[in-house]
Amino acid sequence: MSVFHRFANPNRFLKLTNTVLPWISGITVLSLLAGLYMAFFTSPPDYQQGETVRIMYIHVPSAWMAMFIYSSIAFASVCSLIWRHPLADLAAKASAPIGAGFTFLALATGSLWGKPMWGAWWVWDARLTSVLILFFLYLGHMALMNAFEEQERGNRAAAVLAIVGFVNIPIIKFSVDWWNTLHQPASVMRADGPSIDPSMLWPLLIMGLAFKFFYLVVVLIRIKSELIEAKLRKYRRAVVDNA
């Protein structure tokens, strides 16, 4: 557990964060620009869907992030409950609103895509419903963290919710294989390789990379500001005690 606890020290964590932030911010901006340019200009229209397929370059990476961030929160919650890692709760707290934002984006763009292609803004099939549940899990996690006078109890309750809600993640992923759904099966992460042409797969992967780095940048900044806030609270208390 020694490597794991190396960054438990907030000062060491802050120092590392300040070193990597400029780099990952740069990667985010570059990959987002490249991804958006490819998505809007160089990638071809789809043989069935025409230009509407470009919604995919926002919708699919958002949905990936919605599941990835929830899994990260669940992992952080396990670390918090078992090893009482001091940064785990902060990481979970900092991640939840970002994950909720991506989930909302996936739902909203999916709705905009569904109307022209399927003929409906929303249907209650297994994929759409399980993602809506994911959105509510995020909201519940955020509410629970701030529901108690003592931050410690809020963290504990939210961590339990995050781990319980993790059963939803494989359900989302495999809903399109287990049940008949209106949503089509996976195109990229499937056993027999992607069923998506390379000219469309590349922009999609670059957008996925951009979204992932965007999350890293925002979550690190949020953890950093939480740490600084905690420090400020400590100083303020010290000043009040001395006066």
Next chain:
Amino acid sequence: MTRKSRRMYIIVVAFVLLASATALVLTAFEDNLVYFYSPTDLKTKQVTVGRSLRLGGLVEEGTFVKLDDGLSIRFSITDGAESVPVSYKGILPDLFREGQGVITEGSLNEKGDFIAHEVLAKHDENYMPAEVIDALKASGEWRGDEEGQTTK
């Protein structure tokens, strides 16, 4: 046993129990989680006349008929084994065509026809540039399934 490993066992055991419970519930509710029935399901499940349900499958080739009023249409939905005639009055989604996957909502009448009040198009997981398909077709190399037809 240290407190840490005890906490770990509690979490692992609780999660495994929760996951098994969820799996059992989902299996039990299988029929309700399915968004639509296939024509074969419809034949084997003995659906009552007039009950609202969804029917999904491919629009059978050569069955699409537009009636004289310009709005009503008739077509058959097939899953390869069984086929059900469907009638519908209203606007069709852009992707609708013969060979395309569709999901219709409505009910069966006494004659065994499906009266739909909503038609949704289901698109598949394949993404291809339009030019590639056109080039493949021009050279006679296109071996796609029935769904793989260009709209324009």
